[in-house]
Amino acid sequence: MNCKKCQIPCIKNGFQNSGKQRYYCKLCKTSQQESYTYKAYNKHIEKRIYLLVTNSCGINDISRILxxxxxxxxxxxxxxxxxxxxxxxxxxxxxYEIDEIFAKVTALPNNCWVTYAINRETKQVIDVNIGKRGAKDLDKLVNRILLLKPKRVYTDKWKSYKTLIPNHLHxxxxTLTNNIERYHLNLRTHIKCLSRKTICYCKSVKTLTAIVSLYFWGYTLNFKTLPKVR
Ligand SMILES: [Zn+2]
Structure with a gap:
């Protein structure tokens, strides 16, 4: 077996308590074993979780599958x-188009919204806010859009937007938010805890934020490709 850090051959060094062969690297002076019994130590586990969570699997589903x-x-x-x-x-x-969808979260009953902004042409998500939808909650999101010096910002008639976005841009x-409404359907289909009329929901805003930001920008993590399934 080659060392996982320095890629040079290791020598055998007794056995682990589980009965697996233990190896020792003379260069970095560490003991290691070839494979682990507990599946969470698999080196591809993060990519698998990422693929499942962005393809309509909830946390319990992933736990059962993996x-x-x-x-x-x-x-x-x-x-x-x-x-x-x-x-x-x-x-x-x-x-830009800004809109919000309702999310069921135990920590914020009846008052949790996923608000995000997309570029109308490129369909890229610029920023997201998860939580309440008052003017002071959406302030940071709208400011990030205004920093990009937009030509127009399209929203629905929710009162917070009127106070935050200058009149000549707004x-x-x-019918002006068709593109983002279509994007909502993607979210509702691909993220399990956002699907309507089901028993699926998140318990905390923190977990929901993690899942939604993985869906939007998870591609920046640059996972290695998975080995082929035989
Ligand atoms: Zn080594």
Missing amino acids: KISRHTVKSKLLLMSERIKKPIFNEFAQK RMGK
Whole structure:
């Protein structure tokens, strides 16, 4: 077996308590074993969790499919979302749509909304806010859009937008946000805890934020490709 850090051959060094062969690297002076019994230590586990969570699997589903505990799934989701780097957008004079969808979360009953902004042309998600939808909650999201010096910002008639977006940029109307309404359907289909009329929901805003940001910007994590399934 080759060392996992230095890629040079290791020597055999007795056995683990589980009966597996232990190896020792003379260069970095560490003991290691070839494969682990507990499935959460598999090196492809994060990519598998990412693929499942963005393809309509909930935390309990992933735990059953990958045979790891759901607390591990949750902590891996949080760890992955901390590593995400939001892309920097260098674009000016673009058109944006902002809208919100309702999310069922135990910590904020009847008052949790996923509000996000997309570029009308490129369909890229610029920023997201998860929580209440008052003016002071949406302030940061709207400011990030205004920093890009937009040509127009389209929203529905929710009162918070009127106070935050300057009048000459702002256009309101149900038919003006068609693109983002279509994007809502993607979210409702691909994220299990956002699907309507089911028993699926998140317990905390933190977990929901992790899942949604993985869906939007998880591609920035640059996972290695998975081995082929035989
Ligand atoms: Zn080594």
